[in-house]
Amino acid sequence: MAIAAKWVVNSTALTTSVAQVYTVPTTYQRDLVVANAGTVSVYVGLSTDGTVAPSAASFKIPAGGSLILTQCQVPGGAILSALTGAGNGLVSIGYASLVSFT
Secondary structure, three states, rough: OOOOOOOOEEEEEOOOOEEEEOOOOOOOOOOOOEEEEEOOOEEEEEEEEOOOOOOOOOOEEOOOEEEEEEEEHHOOEEEEEEEOOOOOEEEEEEOOOOOOOO
């Protein structure tokens, strides 16, 4: 059996300025994966106004790393913002999936 699912819902090029990269739907979709697809570290944060990324409340994701946000604990309408520490970067937002066979 083959399962086809859209993984990436948004890819955003980043600089050292804050960018709003994703707004969480008000209805549950699936867990979110924030993947750093660039070569520099990125900082991401979740807030109601999209400005938290450069603050101490953000998460640092190294190049090639990812962060999983369980949407059941993420408020609908929250804004995910991101920026790089230096240079240009790329962040991809996607839905996590779990497929198991027993």
